Amino acid sequence: MSENKAEKSSAVIRIAIAFAISAIALAIIITLCGHNALDAFYQMFYGAFIGKFNFGSTIENFILILIVGSAYSLTKRINYFNIGLEGCLYIGAMFTCAPGFLLPDMPPWIIIPLCLACGMAAGAIWSAIGGALKAFFNINEACVTIMLNYVAISLTDFLLNNTWSAHSAAPETPHVQANAMLPKLPLAPSRASVALFIAIAVFFFVWFVTFHTTFGFKLRHVADNPRFCEAVGIHSNLIVLGTVMLSGALGGLAGGCQILGVYGNFIQNFSLNSAFYGMLACLLVKNNLKLLPLSALFIAFTRTGGSGMEYYTGVPKSLIDTVVPILILFIAMDQMFDYKRFFRIFKRKPKTGSAVGSKQ
Amino acid sequence: MEKIVEMNNIHKQFPYVKAVDGARFDLYKGEIHSLIGENGAGKSTMMKILYGMYEIDDGEIILSGERVTDHKYTTHTAIERGVGMVHQEFMLVKEMTVLENIILGSEPTKKGSRNVAIDFEAAREKIKFYIENYHMAVHLEKKVTNISVGEMQRVEIIKALYRGADILILDEPTAVLTPQEADQLFEILNEMRKDGKTIVFISHKLKEVMKISDRVSVMRAGKYITTVKQSEITMEELAELMIGRKVFLNTKRTPPKEGEVVLEVKNIFVPSERELSKIRGISFNVRKGEVVGVAGVDGNGQSELGEAIAGLRRVEKGQILLGGEDITNKSALQVRRNGLVHIPEDRNDRGLNGTHTFADNMLAAEIRNHPYSRLGVVNSKKIMEEAWKRSEKFDIRPRDPSNIAGSLSGGNAQKIVVARELGAAGKRFLLAAQPTRGIDIGNIEGIRKMIDQAKVEGVAVLLISADLDEIMSLADRIIVLYEGRITGELVNEEWIDEGKLGYMMMGGGDKNE
Numbered sequence: 001m002s003e004n005k006a007e008k009s010s011a012v013i014r015i016a017i018a019f020a021i022s023a024i025a026l027a028i029i030i031t032l033c034g035h036n037a038l039d040a041f042y043q044m045f046y047g048a049f050i051g052k053f054n055f056g057s058t059i060e061n062f063i064l065i066l067i068v069g070s071a072y073s074l075t076k077r078i079n080y081f082n083i084g085l086e087g088c089l090y091i092g093a094m095f096t097c098a099p100g101f102l103l104p105d106m107p108p109w110i111i112i113p114l115c116l117a118c119g120m121a122a123g124a125i126w127s128a129i130g131g132a133l134k135a136f137f138n139i140n141e142a143c144v145t146i147m148l149n150y151v152a153i154s155l156t157d158f159l160l161n162n163t164w165s166a167h168s169a170a171p172e173t174p175h176v177q178a179n180a181m182l183p184k185l186p187l188a189p190s191r192a193s194v195a196l197f198i199a200i201a202v203f204f205f206v207w208f209v210t211f212h213t214t215f216g217f218k219l220r221h222v223a224d225n226p227r228f229c230e231a232v233g234i235h236s237n238l239i240v241l242g243t244v245m246l247s248g249a250l251g252g253l254a255g256g257c258q259i260l261g262v263y264g265n266f267i268q269n270f271s272l273n274s275a276f277y278g279m280l281a282c283l284l285v286k287n288n289l290k291l292l293p294l295s296a297l298f299i300a301f302t303r304t305g306g307s308g309m310e311y312y313t314g315v316p317k318s319l320i321d322t323v324v325p326i327l328i329l330f331i332a333m334d335q336m337f338d339y340k341r342f343f344r345i346f347k348r349k350p351k352t353g354s355a356v357g358s359k360q
Numbered sequence: 361m362e363k364i365v366e367m368n369n370i371h372k373q374f375p376y377v378k379a380v381d382g383a384r385f386d387l388y389k390g391e392i393h394s395l396i397g398e399n400g401a402g403k404s405t406m407m408k409i410l411y412g413m414y415e416i417d418d419g420e421i422i423l424s425g426e427r428v429t430d431h432k433y434t435t436h437t438a439i440e441r442g443v444g445m446v447h448q449e450f451m452l453v454k455e456m457t458v459l460e461n462i463i464l465g466s467e468p469t470k471k472g473s474r475n476v477a478i479d480f481e482a483a484r485e486k487i488k489f490y491i492e493n494y495h496m497a498v499h500l501e502k503k504v505t506n507i508s509v510g511e512m513q514r515v516e517i518i519k520a521l522y523r524g525a526d527i528l529i530l531d532e533p534t535a536v537l538t539p540q541e542a543d544q545l546f547e548i549l550n551e552m553r554k555d556g557k558t559i560v561f562i563s564h565k566l567k568e569v570m571k572i573s574d575r576v577s578v579m580r581a582g583k584y585i586t587t588v589k590q591s592e593i594t595m596e597e598l599a600e601l602m603i604g605r606k607v608f609l610n611t612k613r614t615p616p617k618e619g620e621v622v623l624e625v626k627n628i629f630v631p632s633e634r635e636l637s638k639i640r641g642i643s644f645n646v647r648k649g650e651v652v653g654v655a656g657v658d659g660n661g662q663s664e665l666g667e668a669i670a671g672l673r674r675v676e677k678g679q680i681l682l683g684g685e686d687i688t689n690k691s692a693l694q695v696r697r698n699g700l701v702h703i704p705e706d707r708n709d710r711g712l713n714g715t716h717t718f719a720d721n722m723l724a725a726e727i728r729n730h731p732y733s734r735l736g737v738v739n740s741k742k743i744m745e746e747a748w749k750r751s752e753k754f755d756i757r758p759r760d761p762s763n764i765a766g767s768l769s770g771g772n773a774q775k776i777v778v779a780r781e782l783g784a785a786g787k788r789f790l791l792a793a794q795p796t797r798g799i800d801i802g803n804i805e806g807i808r809k810m811i812d813q814a815k816v817e818g819v820a821v822l823l824i825s826a827d828l829d830e831i832m833s834l835a836d837r838i839i840v841l842y843e844g845r846i847t848g849e850l851v852n853e854e855w856i857d858e859g860k861l862g863y864m865m866m867g868g869g870d871k872n873e
Contacts (some may be wrong), residue, residue, distance in 0.1 A: 006790070025694050152599070165832075192473065211738075212737055212738050212740070213736050213737055213738055214727050214728055214733045214736050214737075214738055216738070217724075217727050217738055218727070218732075220720075221713050221716065223723060224714070224716065225709075225710075225712075225713045225714070225715075225716040227709055227710045228709070228710050228711070228712065228713045228724075229724075230691060230692055230710070231670065231672060231702060231704050231710040231711070231714075231724055232670055232692070232696075232724045232725040233691070233692045233693035233695075233696045234724070234781075235691065236691070290409060305502070
């Protein structure tokens, strides 16, 4: 095995150790709060996976987290701190929704791709603002994208209260035509839809782009050494812009899947920072794409399982929110779990004491 | 003579390498002792241990008969005991004056000021002694940013002496100097020896070692090889000791086959990071099948010239033609499409992407081309095949191209850069900037041969190098850059006057002679 593969597998083991330790930490916290940790874990598992509704809700969360996680993975690879995915999600959702209720009835195979494409285009254009500022003027993307999130949310607020208001009691847009809705998975009464397959396709698309295309080849180089890229003839600023736009398009797609798969119309503040869970999923596994679905599933599990746990054991749901930060903390200091170094302590060789003589 | 330093059985382990493996070293009072070895032989580490910068894993250091390693031995104790070191990278504060730099950390204070007010007059007085005694011309009031590299080095030496150094360690001091400046340095060192100072001279330039040393110690791969008197050994024998085999550093140059002009530079002006027009009106051309060497002291516009040709730096005015086509201010990609291959001057900066595999690095410039990719989809198998081939051809160790480039030693890392550039198909013009800087002798020999081979294959080569030996052994024609202008052009014949070349490097044109 080459050095580089060994390095990768040890990184995986380190992440696994961090997971185990944070599970133990959570158990301790639950016990300290006066609950039975084993029972809580059982209910959490039950609440996330057993029964159509529970499992379906996990899948519903999983869809969003996997799409946003894949989108974030692209920009993470070029070290672009894309906090703006939440904004893309809102914009994408709004512009997926709009053709759905503005256009006359069409067959599903036209209207669904059309809606999603509109959402993706909107997401891409929205994220291009931050991307272009970064690529051509080297302006810090974190500030820009955080601020653009608020702009995006306010913009959708404006649209759904004025231009595209449903004129109902709640701040929302009209419902999209029935043909535009994605079919539900047979997991009723949960809201999981065939967007699951879109999410899986997005994941494999990101995988393919990153590792099997020239674009991916370039984007992997751009993050690590832009000056190198310049010298070998890679236009790093265009790559940055392209990657950010692609990521934004996927963010828009995530929003679109929420509309067509779950809600059916755009409701004010429907997302509540859900894009951040996707980013967390990516960060948890240190942008290792192989592990991303697992990590997305894990976060979806904590989201739905947490509710089950609260309902049946009385352990407050907010406790489950501690586990993700703990996990992130442990993963951030994963060098602590360098198990090889741990073993090396025992294997230290005795010092050699041979003196080297002078020839003079 | 009195033995003032003895280092016995020194071991030092770094995370991945054993830098020093049971080496020894000694110093007699009042000698100039050279420590030679290839890059990574452990000579700098050995001296940094003596200067207290690294703790040793095992062994002992004896200074004037006292075992100092019994207690904690740090840089602080080393300075107290009269050991001073001038590092390869100067450790000066650029925005402060020379005087402030020298006294920084051990400032004399005015009486009665409770160690608060600095007594600049006393400091100046003390420093003046060194300046006059050893004829070291430095301007105490100038800021360090505004002085030359040679002067910076003298400042470093004075800094060490000011702290009471009797033993002065110089780590590759001549690497940044012109031949004239190096000679000046040697004069200073000789006078210091007369004064009873002891000097350790770390180098791998054997000519200089033979010129200045009383004794020479050789290290190879962390191990001590031997110590010899200068008078009892020849340069060839030293080289053999250092490498462990015979080397022929002066690559046999193939005579040039002059063909049509490939690169034509017409009166270009190029800015640097800080100033406009760092290069002020340069014109030359390079023909097919010849090597043109650009000589000059570092920082006289060589980097800017290279970057301007490679499409990495804006040209203010003038014109660059490659193969008859205008490439002025075209992007690097477009210039490469016109047949440029480019070995960048700093492999850790532009040359390599250290976090990626050998294969990725070797084919980064050609990833768009068939068969490495098709319609934007990468063919990993073809890439690996080609990478293996180049790995064999350019003798990269370890061979396996799925290793990460950042783990390599300087020589092998540079060979990856060379493999990318010289392995490329359709190359017409090679721009080699400092192709062998900071790598070991064995690999220098290899890379120079590869450049010569490229020339034989009909590539036009522009070689920018601060290493005169390199220019003399490879170039068919030499142009000398000084402050952004060409101060002379020579044809490299059988015998070339190094003094004249050095004179041109200092700004004296051959026309004024």
